[in-house]
Amino acid sequence: AVDISKLRDASGLITLDPGYKNSGSCKSEITFLDGELGILRYRGYSIEDLAEKSNFLEVSYLVIFGELPTAEQLHQFEEDIRKYTLVNEEMKNIIDGFPKTAHPMGVLSALTSALTAFNPKSVNVENSKEMYEAVCKTMGKFLVIATWTYRKSMGFPLNYYDNTKGYVENFMHLMFELPTGPYKADPVVINALDKLFILHADHEQNCSTSTVRMVGSSHAGLFASISAGVSALWGPLHGGANQAVLEMLEEIASTGGDADKYLAKAKDKNDPFRLMGFGHRVYKNFDPRAKIIKKAADEVLSTLGVHDPILAIAKKLEESALEDEYFKSRNLYPNVDFYSGIIYRALGIPTDMFTVMFAIGRLPGWIAQWKEMRENKEPIGRPRQIYIGHPLREFKR
Numbered sequence: 273a274v275d276i277s278k279l280r281d282a283s284g285l286i287t288l289d290p291g292y293k294n295s296g297s298c299k300s301e302i303t304f305l306d307g308e309l310g311i312l313r314y315r316g317y318s319i320e321d322l323a324e325k326s327n328f329l330e331v332s333y334l335v336i337f338g339e340l341p342t343a344e345q346l347h348q349f350e351e352d353i354r355k356y357t358l359v360n361e362e363m364k365n366i367i368d369g370f371p372k373t374a375h376p377m378g379v380l381s382a383l384t385s386a387l388t389a390f391n392p393k394s395v396n397v398e399n400s401k402e403m404y405e406a407v408c409k410t411m412g413k414f415l416v417i418a419t420w421t422y423r424k425s426m427g428f429p430l431n432y433y434d435n436t437k438g439y440v441e442n443f444m445h446l447m448f449e450l451p452t453g454p455y456k457a458d459p460v461v462i463n464a465l466d467k468l469f470i471l472h473a474d475h476e477q478n479c480s481t482s483t484v485r486m487v488g489s490s491h492a493g494l495f496a497s498i499s500a501g502v503s504a505l506w507g508p509l510h511g512g513a514n515q516a517v518l519e520m521l522e523e524i525a526s527t528g529g530d531a532d533k534y535l536a537k538a539k540d541k542n543d544p545f546r547l548m549g550f551g552h553r554v555y556k557n558f559d560p561r562a563k564i565i566k567k568a569a570d571e572v573l574s575t576l577g578v579h580d581p582i583l584a585i586a587k588k589l590e591e592s593a594l595e596d597e598y599f600k601s602r603n604l605y606p607n608v609d610f611y612s613g614i615i616y617r618a619l620g621i622p623t624d625m626f627t628v629m630f631a632i633g634r635l636p637g638w639i640a641q642w643k644e645m646r647e648n649k650e651p652i653g654r655p656r657q658i659y660i661g662h663p664l665r666e667f668k669r
């Protein structure tokens with residue numbers, strides 16, 4: 273028999289899977305995803321049905337608690353979130369410490385982490401009442417501080433949640449209402465936002481969600497874990513892609529609109545440029561969310577009467593890429609981020625807030641995954657490595 277203790281540092285016993293392309297990190301009941309067939313379901317409900325028939329708070333409840341809420345439960349959920357939307361006034365001192373030019377994702381990550389200082393009591397995950405309150409608190413406070421990152425960058429006074437408005441409508445109020453007069457969001461806009469947030473609500477073990485689970489696996493609190501998720505989401509290969517897509521489309525537009533030139537750059541292996549909003553680690557046929565978003569972008573722009581040349585460039589780029597052997601052979605299709613930025617732009621959301629929008633949408637997924645991980649009593653996440661550095665060296669100066 274092999275004496276395992278003698279082999280404990282032998283790399284032969286370790287599975288090496290950089291980027292975890294084929295490693296499952298957990299069992300989960302939250303999201304089902306089939307990358308070959310382009311299927312996405314939350315708790316068994318298809319993303320197409322949810323985007324068409326539901327709203328963001330209902331989907332949040334479903335993702336976090338596992339079942340669709342009754343009308344009464346949904347009403348109560350909204351009420352309970354409302355109770356927690358006041359953010360400690362001292363948090364404003366923290367915001368004031370940032371330069372106006374700070375990226376909203378950096379500010380959001382810091383503020384989310386700072387919430388821990390003002391809400392230090394750790395949640396007993398086995399107590400369903402405490403867990404429910406932690407969920408409502410996180411949903412309430414995160415929305416408010418997310419919008420404060422924008423208000424700060426504009427030098428505007430920070431707004432408070434309006435108890436007469438719904439959750440998604442409050443996002444627009446918190447962002448755009450000025451002391452000079454009330455702000456009334458167009459129902460088309462609220463509807464589009466609801467849909468966008470639903471499409472982002474969860475996506476199984478993506479980079480930011482895995483980060484939330486990993487950080488939470490050390491029994492770090494919910495705010496601290498979510499703050500880490502925000503940082504992970506920020507990168508351009510993940511949630512930051514929605515900002516990068518729009519910057520890329522703007523650059524194409526400002527340099528004469530030659531989409532094919534950028535396609536050629538993306539194919540050039542000596543050029544680090546990638547076509548932003550294309551490709552996905554799991555979807556190798558199409559991203560079902562991109563299909564829904566593309567249709568929504570058309571609807572929103574035509575209903576709001578916005579004629580955006582950027583949309584034409586995006587469509588041209590997509591058509592050319594879908595015909596191109598490089599993209600076809602690598603199964604590179606538009607992902608959720610390719611069209612979302614065009615909608616955000618039409619809604620008046622500034623480009624550097626796009627990834628914050630993604631974070632607001634992904635929040636229920638992060639909470640659900642943290643909750644599931646803790647309820648399942650998962651062990652601390654601690655991958656191994658294969659050491660390829662120096663063998664033992666004699667210490668000599």
Ligand code: ACO
Pocket residue numbers: 291508509510511513538539545546547548549550551552553554602604607608609
């Ligand atoms: N443009 C050009 N080539 C690409 C692109 C792209 N957008 N994406 C992948 N490729 C190429 C790679 O260069 C590689 O080519 P090779 O086989 O000749 O070396 C091949 O396709 C496979 O790419 P990988 O990087 O191995 O694929 P991976 O699964 O690791 O990456 C990722 C997926 C990160 C999404 C990648 O496609 C990418 O960088 N896309 C652009 C950024 C983006 O849109 N991110 C958002 C993802 S969705 C989300 O987070 C919500």
